[in-house]
Amino acid sequence: MKRLMTLILILLIFLATTACSKNSTSNSLTIYTYDSFSWFTEKMVPEFEREHNCTVKVILFESTSKIITRLILEKNNPKADIAIGITPTMLAQAISEDLFEKYKSPAVNSIKNRSLIFDSEFYTTPYDYGALAVVYNPETVKTIPNNFSDFLDQPKSLIIQDPRTSSTGTDFLLWTIAIYGNEWKDFWRDFRHTVLTAPAGWSESFAKFEAGEAPMMVSYATDTAYSIHNYGSSTYKTVIPGQKAYVQIEGVSLVKGSQNFKPGKAFIDFMLSDQFQKEIPLNQWMFPVIDMELPEVFSHALVPDKTVSIPTAEISANLEKWLKEWEDIMASR
Amino acid sequence: MTRFIKFSYREFSKRIRVQIIIIVLGIPTLVIALFTPLFYHFFSFNDLALVFEPRTLRILVNTTIQAALSSLIALILSIGPVIYLCTKKSLLNTIIESTYFIPFFFPVISTVIAFSSIMKYLPVQFHYSLPTVLAAHAFYNTPIYVMFLSSAIRNIPINRIESASLETNSGISLTKHIILPSVMNALLRSFFLVFLFCFTSFGIILALGNVSLTNFEIAIFTSLNTSLNIPAGLAYALIQLVILLGMNLLISKSSTQKLEIQTYKKRKGFIASLIFSLLFIAMEFSVILISVFHSIIFSISKRTNYFINLFSDSFNERFPLIEALRNTSLLAVLTSVTITIITYLILRKNSRILDIIITSLFGFSSAILSIALLTFYIYYHIPSFIVLLFGYAFISLPISYSFMQAHVQGFNATLRETAISDGATILQTIRYVEIPLLMPVLFRNFIQIFAIIFGEFTISYIFQSGGDFPLLSVVHYGVSAQRLLGEAYAINSITILFITALFAICSLMGIQTSELPKNSKR
Numbered sequence: 001m002k003r004l005m006t007l008i009l010i011l012l013i014f015l016a017t018t019a020c021s022k023n024s025t026s027n028s029l030t031i032y033t034y035d036s037f038s039w040f041t042e043k044m045v046p047e048f049e050r051e052h053n054c055t056v057k058v059i060l061f062e063s064t065s066k067i068i069t070r071l072i073l074e075k076n077n078p079k080a081d082i083a084i085g086i087t088p089t090m091l092a093q094a095i096s097e098d099l100f101e102k103y104k105s106p107a108v109n110s111i112k113n114r115s116l117i118f119d120s121e122f123y124t125t126p127y128d129y130g131a132l133a134v135v136y137n138p139e140t141v142k143t144i145p146n147n148f149s150d151f152l153d154q155p156k157s158l159i160i161q162d163p164r165t166s167s168t169g170t171d172f173l174l175w176t177i178a179i180y181g182n183e184w185k186d187f188w189r190d191f192r193h194t195v196l197t198a199p200a201g202w203s204e205s206f207a208k209f210e211a212g213e214a215p216m217m218v219s220y221a222t223d224t225a226y227s228i229h230n231y232g233s234s235t236y237k238t239v240i241p242g243q244k245a246y247v248q249i250e251g252v253s254l255v256k257g258s259q260n261f262k263p264g265k266a267f268i269d270f271m272l273s274d275q276f277q278k279e280i281p282l283n284q285w286m287f288p289v290i291d292m293e294l295p296e297v298f299s300h301a302l303v304p305d306k307t308v309s310i311p312t313a314e315i316s317a318n319l320e321k322w323l324k325e326w327e328d329i330m331a332s333r
Numbered sequence: 334m335t336r337f338i339k340f341s342y343r344e345f346s347k348r349i350r351v352q353i354i355i356i357v358l359g360i361p362t363l364v365i366a367l368f369t370p371l372f373y374h375f376f377s378f379n380d381l382a383l384v385f386e387p388r389t390l391r392i393l394v395n396t397t398i399q400a401a402l403s404s405l406i407a408l409i410l411s412i413g414p415v416i417y418l419c420t421k422k423s424l425l426n427t428i429i430e431s432t433y434f435i436p437f438f439f440p441v442i443s444t445v446i447a448f449s450s451i452m453k454y455l456p457v458q459f460h461y462s463l464p465t466v467l468a469a470h471a472f473y474n475t476p477i478y479v480m481f482l483s484s485a486i487r488n489i490p491i492n493r494i495e496s497a498s499l500e501t502n503s504g505i506s507l508t509k510h511i512i513l514p515s516v517m518n519a520l521l522r523s524f525f526l527v528f529l530f531c532f533t534s535f536g537i538i539l540a541l542g543n544v545s546l547t548n549f550e551i552a553i554f555t556s557l558n559t560s561l562n563i564p565a566g567l568a569y570a571l572i573q574l575v576i577l578l579g580m581n582l583l584i585s586k587s588s589t590q591k592l593e594i595q596t597y598k599k600r601k602g603f604i605a606s607l608i609f610s611l612l613f614i615a616m617e618f619s620v621i622l623i624s625v626f627h628s629i630i631f632s633i634s635k636r637t638n639y640f641i642n643l644f645s646d647s648f649n650e651r652f653p654l655i656e657a658l659r660n661t662s663l664l665a666v667l668t669s670v671t672i673t674i675i676t677y678l679i680l681r682k683n684s685r686i687l688d689i690i691i692t693s694l695f696g697f698s699s700a701i702l703s704i705a706l707l708t709f710y711i712y713y714h715i716p717s718f719i720v721l722l723f724g725y726a727f728i729s730l731p732i733s734y735s736f737m738q739a740h741v742q743g744f745n746a747t748l749r750e751t752a753i754s755d756g757a758t759i760l761q762t763i764r765y766v767e768i769p770l771l772m773p774v775l776f777r778n779f780i781q782i783f784a785i786i787f788g789e790f791t792i793s794y795i796f797q798s799g800g801d802f803p804l805l806s807v808v809h810y811g812v813s814a815q816r817l818l819g820e821a822y823a824i825n826s827i828t829i830l831f832i833t834a835l836f837a838i839c840s841l842m843g844i845q846t847s848e849l850p851k852n853s854k855r
Contacts, residue, residue: 076374077711196458196461203814207815211818327544330545
């Protein structure tokens with residue numbers, strides 16, 4: 001019995017030791033990003049590690065807001081070196097919390113469309129962009145939502161993302177605010193009946209949409225291209241309600257207090273290289289910020305004629321209030 | 334010799350007092366240490382005013398309505414099985430009684446996945462709505478009523494019922510004047526317990542609910558984990574703490590429920606009770622079995638063995654299941670061993686102050702505890718494993734305390750005193766007298782705490798330190814959220830079979846695992 005107990009104790013100590021042990025190398029890079037960006041860990045990270053003789057650790061979060069929350073918690077003791085997936089909306093909070101370090105990559109000069117550089121101080125460097133849209137299953141949807149009002153007679157048929165947790169969700173809310181102005185709350189009071197659920201992030205939403213839980217979902221204008229590429233046909237179609245699109249730009253930032261600025265900066269440069277940018281269309285299903293030839297399937301991606309936006313300063317000043325108002329409306333179902 | 338014994342007792346009492354002081358001071362000190370980084374860096378008193386915002390009242394009303402409705406529905410569903418258990422003796426009794434482990438030990442994520450599957454087949458869209466949440470809560474909580482009420486009714490002396498039956502032929506009158514007053518204590522206690530479970534529900538509301546069903550636990554989670562609004566999280570946690578402490582006080586005022594199986598007396602029963610009992614069993618077991626069948630059906634129809642897939646390299650690169658299984662098992666074993674020992678040592682002291690301190694731990698929100706653990710982990714560079722062990726110990730201590738209290742404090746003190754008077758040291762008394770006699774209780778407690786930690790979701794999910802220490806419930810939730818249904822059902826089957834096997838083994842060993850804690854949280 002004693003021997004057995006001793007053996008169990010040794011085994012537990014061994015397992016505890018292995019569970020607690022962590023790999024740490026001097027030339028390492030820790031990246032925080034969201035789960036649907038995970039493709040780059042297999043395709044791009046090994047190349048970067050090889051080129052820069054560096055170990056990269058990627059930590060995936062369920063949503064982008066969790067990255068910011070985590071960075072705020074770690075502010076005095078940062079564990080991440082770079083954060084990927086920062087949108088203009090989130091940047092305001094990040095700057096007010098002093099989370100990022102300025103870094104202007106020399107590769108920024110290759111971004112020809114200067115309107116994509118949403119942060120002139122370069123706390124964040126853009127790496128991709130895409131217009132929001134509604135993806136739908138043509139076999140099960142009742143009415144194609146060519147306008148926002150077309151949603152209203154289709155109860156519980158749309159999956160959105162929770163704007164309190166997801167950048168896609170926040171941008172969708174901002175899109176409706178940009179379209180409806182001061183009347184956006186009236187619109188949402190009717191629109192809320194269309195919403196089936198609002199998961200924390202895009203990946204979870206898309207999984208639910210693919211499982212057939214609802215015929216429509218807030219996503220991106222490239223989804224028809226995705227459908228053709230992955231299923232060989234346009235199983236899913238995409239529409240931009242009202243033909244006025246809201247463009248989401250994603251960026252990468254260097255975390256303030258990081259001990260690994262050198263590989264961090266190198267990774268930002270790497271993300272703007274042709275090598276990385278050419279992988280974005282068929283993996284991230286967004287547009288690269290560097291001008292390059294797009295895959296043929298991207299001819300099926302919707303390119304909006306008109307776009308709407310809200311000035312960053314207005315977003316910073318009002319977002320918290322808008323999110324509270326949105327929650328009040330949704331909670332009074 | 335007499336002087337020696339008196340000295341030993343004095344020494345013994347002195348040691349006990351010192352240990353009580355250490356524990357009494359130690360627990361609040363640990364709590365303060367745990368919450369210090371969170372409050373020091375992120376808290377401001379001025380922001381506490383938001384407790385008076387309409388949102389707080391809305392959450393309070395929503396949470397209370399949802400919890401009250403869930404409790405009532407579960408109570409109604411329990412009536413049939415209760416009547417059947419008290420009037421009949423058949424195989425059905427054993428089947429009904431085998432559901433008693435569900436409220437305390439059945440993993441939340443398994444329930445969520447099963448309900449998501451059931452919702453898909455319903456002709457009406459109930460997904461992400463109040464009816465789904467109510468149904469899931471009813472599945473979880475109906476066995477609590479069945480267990481409490483059937484036991485209380487069976488404890489009514491049969492001659493009391495028989496003499497009352499002679500005076501009145503009306504079943505309603507008998508129920509009103511004899512049965513109801515006799516079971517009122519058990520009814521109130523079980524109602525409060527179920528209400529508490531529903532009030533603090535996290536996983537079910539998160540995965541099956543919607544924004545309008547936000548309760549305090551979810552509000553704390555969203556305040557802390559998404560907008561890092563610490564004052565808001567704290568304000569909600571304080572409100573929840575006050576409500577839970579008040580309820581705990583009410584529960585603790587009622588006498589302890591004894592769950593001894595009474596001798597069955599065959600009485601006149603209703604056919605309706607049989608029908609409702611069968612419906613109850615169908616409800617409970619359909620949720621349990623749906624995952625097992627689904628995983629088999631999926632494997633056959635898709636010609637893929639999802640059970641083997643789970644352990645493949647490609648799957649584990651995306652969802653580190655093997656690592657999560659190892660981490661979770663290890664944490665569950667270490668927590669349950671540590672907590673069983675600590676609880677036993679605390680209960681030996683039989684102190685009212687300790688009783689109050691430990692019972693008050695029930696009121697802590699798991700959501701705010703998780704954020705405090707995360708901040709603690711970040712600020713002190715303590716490995717996730719140790720921080721999680723501490724967090725799990727924190728939530729399982731009051732549960733373990735409830736499980737073991739009656740047994741350890743009811744231990745025959747004469748045996749202990751005799752051993753000491755025979756010259757045994759305290760260590761020898763514990764080792765050769767108390768532990769051998771209390772081994773079944775300790776082992777049962779170990780299994781129960783193991784099962785709770787194995788399926789724990791709130792802390793695991795909120796703490797999830799960016800995937801550097803994966804845990805089973807989080808990986809399982811991730812697989813389910815990505816709608817990898819084959820794999821999700823396969824993990825579900827493994828988890829359910831494992832937990833069920835654990836309790837079946839205990840049952841075969843003659844260890845009763847269905848005794849109720851005074852309180853618990855999911």
